[in-house]
Amino acid sequence: MIRLAIALLALAALAVLPRFVSEYELGLLIGMASYVALASAWALFSGHTHYISLATVAFYGTGAYTVAVLNESLPYPAVLLCAALIGAAMALLVGLSTLRLSGIYFVIFTFGLAELVRQLITWYEVSITGTLGRYIFLDLTARDIYWQMLALAAIAIGLTAWINRTRLGLALRAIGDDEVVAAHSGIHLARTKLVAFTISATLITLVGAVGSPRWVYVEPLIVFNPTVSFLTVIMALLGGANRLWGPLVGAIPLFLLFEWLSVNFPDTYPIFLGLMFIAVVFVLPNGVLAGLDDLRAWLGRRGK
Template sequence: MSAGTAARFALAGLAFAGLAAAPFVVGPYVLGLLLGIAGYAVLASAWSMFSGPTRYVSLATVAFFGLGAYTVGVLSDTLPYPLVLLAAAGVGLLVAVAVGFATLRLAGAYFVVFTFGLTELIRQLVTYYEVNVTRTLGRYVFLPIGPEHIYWQLLALLAVTLLAWWWIRRSRIGLALRVIGDDEVVAAHAGIDITRTKVVLFAASAVIMTLAGAIQAPRWTYIEPSIVFNPTVSFLTVIMALLGGPNRLFGPVLGAVPLFLLFEWLSANYPNHYSIILGVLFIGIVFVFPQGVLAALEKLGRLGRGTVAP
């Protein structure tokens, strides 16, 4: 590990230590904001693990998020909390592997449409089961877990996600993913098992998303499909990752902070129009910052130093 990398890890460790201490010095409102930011930072980072190098735009984030939350709702009365989280990860893994082998041969708009449809399919199946089998629509989650405990769990999950992504980017599978993202024909001729590589990373990303939903389930106390399968979660995750830069290690985290705060402000002040504003914002980010804000800032810096022609 180089000195520069070690210094960045040290700074990141100090930042996480400071964030972990925040619940001791901030009020409930600020803690709620930090919790929301941490949750979306995990989702955006997990999304970028797969979609960044492969350039597959997935809208299935909330499908796995909701599965994690519902797993906690179903099992929290019968199993210890750590085993419930383990079960949620297993559910996310099984669904991701099945979906991955069935659909990752699709590309472009076909994959986007399918992942959006997958979310709606899972939401409808859960709703049908709840209404027709259990004769109820939602689940109560009574666990002795406060917002500060949820926040610390999300911080730990974010740290694990970033470490895993850092390792993947420097491994052979990370190189294989970048080749697949550039040209799948070239990747196939190079001897890369395209389907297996994509499924492995898609499943790893999905497990993290599922755990993010499971960890946050006690936050609501009562969950139902309209809450945990809200499509806005998927769209916000994509926008945050694109804003920060999906191929930058800390890009999705930096994109999650301003966009979550903006989302909170818009939903509070413009509840009937914030979704339209977010759609316009998404289009603007794609056209103005196609590689993310961090890449744009670096380019401006090089222009200022005269190392890149305008």
């Protein structure tokens, strides 16, 4: 109960923060909130099940592109609803074809999915509508986007906390531990995975949709940038993908580091990020939070 109160207080504090910061800092806050939302949504499915989804940007970009296509013909809430529905439909398609099989097929499918969607949209725009690139003109200030993004991040974390307490969360953990055992204890494997993956992908699509007005000009190469998928995974892993607050703990420092690297080393930053990713997999396979627990346990043993 106290934890919930602290979390709500923090959320309220974050919500009034835009009053006190500059335009540039507000941009950073939006970026942070989006990556917290992305990493938390990613971990909602991949954290417990160990099904690594490499398709974050496929959904993220789809969300952004939906807004770009529909922003002049539909009211904003309807656009967001469309984006969520399209994201969910895509997730169902991917999930239905791969989640019945072993995890490797899912990884492979998600690995190429962003490139597939990007090429399809490019092909469609070039050969059918004849233009590549669209504009988003929405009457939204940076603050509006920040509040929406903050809400999404809160929803992603809140939903994870809630799912962790339900039968679905228990089933997901059981699947992550051992699929055979999970199946024998009566868990419907494919359905459980499909539900969690769809929720996760829908949230990711919404992050893309909500963040898209910041770009103004949108084209496939911009919104389907593989770095987004990459950052999401490394953030969740760094903090600890199976912890509620893990993705948040990983996302904030890494986002700031990424901003700094991409400004100061625009050409070489992917190399740094890649090396860091490998380092995380080797040194902190379960994330910082689990590492801290281990350290605490070790200190406790030494103290005795």
